[in-house]
Amino acid sequence: MPMSFEYRGMLINLPDFDRERKEYFEHAAQKKLVVQKCKGCALLRWDPGPACPWCQSLEWTWQQVSGKGTIYSYEIVTHAIQPGFRDWVPYPVALVELDEQRGKPSPDEGVRLITNVVDENFNPEKEENVGIGKRVEVVFLPVAEGVFLPQFKLSKEQPTERVWQFQNV
Amino acid sequence: MGRLTDRYCIVGVGETEYSQASGRTTRAMAVEAVKRAMDDAGLNASDVDGMMSYHGGDSTTSTTVVSDLGIRLNFYMDCSGGGSSTEALIGLAIGAIEVGMCHTVAIFRSMNGYTQVRIGGTGARARAPITEAGVMTRPYGYMSAAQNFAFSFMRHMYEFGTKPSQVAMVKVVGSKHASNNPKAFMKKRMTVEDVLNSRWIVKPVHLLDCCLETDNATCVIVTSAERARSLKQRPVHILGVAGRVCKPRIEVHYQFGPITRVAGYHAKDIVFPMAGVTHEDIDVTSCYDAFTWTTLLQLEDYGWCKKGEGGDYVSSGIIALGGKRPNNTSGSHLCEAYTHGMNMVIENVRQLRGTVDDYCPNWQKGQHTYDYSEGHCRQVKDAEIAMSMGWGTPALGSALIMRR
Numbered sequence: 262m263p264m265s266f267e268y269r270g271m272l273i274n275l276p277d278f279d280r281e282r283k284e285y286f287e288h289a290a291q292k293k294l295v296v297q298k299c300k301g302c303a304l305l306r307w308d309p310g311p312a313c314p315w316c317q318s319l320e321w322t323w324q325q326v327s328g329k330g331t332i333y334s335y336e337i338v339t340h341a342i343q344p345g346f347r348d349w350v351p352y353p354v355a356l357v358e359l360d361e362q363r364g365k366p367s368p369d370e371g372v373r374l375i376t377n378v379v380d381e382n383f384n385p386e387k388e389e390n391v392g393i394g395k396r397v398e399v400v401f402l403p404v405a406e407g408v409f410l411p412q413f414k415l416s417k418e419q420p421t422e423r424v425w426q427f428q429n430v
Numbered sequence: 431m432g433r434l435t436d437r438y439c440i441v442g443v444g445e446t447e448y449s450q451a452s453g454r455t456t457r458a459m460a461v462e463a464v465k466r467a468m469d470d471a472g473l474n475a476s477d478v479d480g481m482m483s484y485h486g487g488d489s490t491t492s493t494t495v496v497s498d499l500g501i502r503l504n505f506y507m508d509c510s511g512g513g514s515s516t517e518a519l520i521g522l523a524i525g526a527i528e529v530g531m532c533h534t535v536a537i538f539r540s541m542n543g544y545t546q547v548r549i550g551g552t553g554a555r556a557r558a559p560i561t562e563a564g565v566m567t568r569p570y571g572y573m574s575a576a577q578n579f580a581f582s583f584m585r586h587m588y589e590f591g592t593k594p595s596q597v598a599m600v601k602v603v604g605s606k607h608a609s610n611n612p613k614a615f616m617k618k619r620m621t622v623e624d625v626l627n628s629r630w631i632v633k634p635v636h637l638l639d640c641c642l643e644t645d646n647a648t649c650v651i652v653t654s655a656e657r658a659r660s661l662k663q664r665p666v667h668i669l670g671v672a673g674r675v676c677k678p679r680i681e682v683h684y685q686f687g688p689i690t691r692v693a694g695y696h697a698k699d700i701v702f703p704m705a706g707v708t709h710e711d712i713d714v715t716s717c718y719d720a721f722t723w724t725t726l727l728q729l730e731d732y733g734w735c736k737k738g739e740g741g742d743y744v745s746s747g748i749i750a751l752g753g754k755r756p757n758n759t760s761g762s763h764l765c766e767a768y769t770h771g772m773n774m775v776i777e778n779v780r781q782l783r784g785t786v787d788d789y790c791p792n793w794q795k796g797q798h799t800y801d802y803s804e805g806h807c808r809q810v811k812d813a814e815i816a817m818s819m820g821w822g823t824p825a826l827g828s829a830l831i832m833r834r
Contacts, residue, residue: 268569272559282565307685308566314679334581334588334689338571339630342551346571351633354572356581356684369687377570388633393588410569425588427634429626430595 266405269345281309288323289409292401296359296372298324305362305372315366326361326372328399329416333358333373337388337427352385353378357397357413376413383412390415392426432670432706438524439658439665440832442471442536442651443776448615448767450544452645457490459647460540461498467536467649468499472662478651479504480526480535484515484770487547487555489540505532511674513718514693514820515539516650516771517828518673523652533653539770540647549643549768550574563681575720576635582824583723584634586690589738592726594634596741598625600722601638601764603750608761610751610788610808615644616765619804625722639722641763648772650779666782669815670705670831672697674822683825692724693827694819695731701817705831709733712831713813714781715749715757716774718821719764725757728819728827751802751810759786759808771820775830778816782834784809 264275264283275283281297288295296305301318305326312319335355341347355378358371365371378386383402396416401409444466446452446459460483468478478501481492485508492506505526509515516537523535543549551574560568567573586592601620608614620638628638658665675697678686702708717725717732726740734755735743743749749757760766760777767773780786784796786809791797798809813834820828 271557271568273565273569274559274561275565276561279562279565282562286565308563308682334585334684336577336580336584336635337630337633338577339632341571342574342577343556343568343571349571351630352571354570354577356689367687370685371687373685375567375570375572393584404569427584427587429633430593 264408266408268404268410269343269349271343271345281311284323285309286408289401289411290407292409293325294328294399294411295323295325297321304366307372307374326359330357330359330397330413331422332356332378332391332393332395332397333371334393335378335391337391349385351388353388353391355391355397355413376411379412379414381414386415392424394420394422394424396420432704434669434704435706436655436667438527438652438668439655440650440668440779441653441658441661441663441665442467442473443649443779444470445648445773445776446646448613448644448646450615450644452542452545455490456488456540456542456546456647457494457498459645460490460495460538463540463647463649464495464499464536464538467651470663471651473534473651475500478534478536480523480532481506482519482523482535482537483508484511484519484539486510486512486770488542495538505535512770512822513720514674514771514822514826514828516775517671517818517820517830520650520652520668520830521671521673524668524671527652527654533657534651535653536649536651538647538649539772541770542645543768544643544645550640576632576640579721579724579824580632580635581684582689582692582727586723586727587634589690592741594626595622596745597639597723597726598622599745600719600725601625603744604719604758604761604764607751607759607808608765609804610802610806611760611766612787612789614761614766615642616761635721641720641768642765644767646767646769648769648776650772650775664783664834666779667833668830669707669833670701672700672829675700675827677825680823680825683823689824690727692727692731692821692824694728694829697827697829698732701829701831707815707831712755712815712817714759714778714810714816715755715819716762716778717757717819718771718774719758719762720821722764724821727824728821732819751808756810759810774818774820778818778832781810781813782816782832784813
């Protein structure tokens with residue numbers, strides 16, 4: 262069955278033929294964060310797609326990941342472009358690097374996901390709490406009947422590297 | 431010099447008014463820009479036999495424009511694309527002429543970027559149902575160019591200590607140049623404080639870090655050097671071109687570090703050797719300013735300064751009129767108009783002709799005062815070689831080197 266749901270007034274469509282992305286969301290519905298694992302070279306990748314960018318293999322399988330990671334970069338949206346986000350500003354968008362494959366296959370690479378940083382109530386995390394280097398973990402936001410959107414919240418783990426926050430100077 | 435030397439030229443440039451209220455179709459604007467470029471070159475309808483255009487959202491087709499202007503084509507190509515397309519299409523036009531498909535190509539971009547398809551992303555585009563790749567990003571309120579690019583600059587500040595007050599200098603310098611450009615939509619001179627105190631769009635991006643959203647059409651005409659010699663303007667010769675050069679994994683380029691590196695890192699290795707010139711040979715540049723820091727990142731990766739030193743470089747005075755190598759002398763996208771790159775190339779063509787349309791009384795005769803104070807000159811003295819650096823995304827760039 263195709264997945265189709267509304268979130269913040271936006272219609273999101275996942276037809277059956279969009280196999281990789283639909284299966285990603287089917288796993289999220291079971292509160293599992295998954296990424297693709299190449300059957301050729303065993304590297305993990307994001308976002309969902311049909312081929313391995315390192316070995317070009319078309320064979321892959323889903324791999325559940327820990328959902329733990331570090332904020333690699335971030336931004337605070339203050340002027341919403343999409344109408345459904347006007348009542349949600351200011352909200353952080355983060356590039357989260359998962360723990361599973363940091364610095365592989367080359368030192369500057371890793372598996373990085375785009376996400377919001379939310380608090381315990383799935384509201385936008387406060388700007389003063391967000392920064393590069395902060396530890397985060399996945400949570401699943403219920404958005405419709407049987408549909409969950411992977412999000413990340415700040416972890417209780419201490420940062421293992423330099424924490425940096427934007428300053429307007 | 432390189433293998434393109436003295437073989438192909440830009441012979442005509444043209445544009446409509448730069449405004450936020452064109453009150454016209456993209457068709458009517460495109461026809462005007464092409465006609466103005468033909469008049470600039472001294473070309474009749476029967477002298478143009480090739481046309482190319484690029485579009486993202488709104489535009490019009492080559493076939494519409496040539497039907498309106500009575501041009502019979504031997505070649506045309508309309509393709510999707512935004513920034514970085516101008517230089518790429520100039521390269522393709524050379525290829526089409528080289529193999530004999532046609533001899534003179536008009537390249538245009540027409541957009542109601544404020545009143546029809548807003549470049550900032552607001553309006554109809556933000557309300558469309560979400561499918562395909564957008565499913566992984568738009569539910570997170572991540573969609574516009576500012577939102578898509580900001581990770582790169584945030585990481586640059588983290589890695590190199592670059593400050594918003596440094597990158598604001600790109601706007602300050604652009605506004606200085608625009609104040610001497612009668613065509614510029616935003617002519618007011620700005621300060622660093624103006625930029626830092628302007629409202630937030632997406633931190634770290636202030637409103638005045640962002641380019642304008644405007645309605646306009648622009649056109650450049652490419653032909654052989656042989657034909658160029660009999661035309662109206664002093665020919666501007668194309669020395670080197672790099673078209674739509676990409677970083678690895680372009681659509682998810684933030685997977686492949688360093689994410690502070692942009693596509694110019696790769697484009698420079700094509701365009702400089704092709705042109706047979708070095709950085710020191712170049713007198714004037716234009717560097718795509720979708721945002722202040724897109725210019726900064728590109729200037730670093732094209733090698734004008736060391737990686738990470740862009741903040742100091744753009745603050746040094748080098749890129750301002752009167753400096754060693756002025757950049758974006760029209761005010762470009764931040765202050766003149768947003769054209770998806772073509773106004774940067776048009777400005778450099780006029781710089782190399784020596785007939786920049788500033789406030790000098792006899793600019794049309796190439797007589798300039800070189801007084802760069804507000805409301806006066808913006809001609810670079812004795813400009814012989816110019817370079818344009820086009821940007822599509824952090825992962826996509828093009829470049830063009832020209833000489834007079």
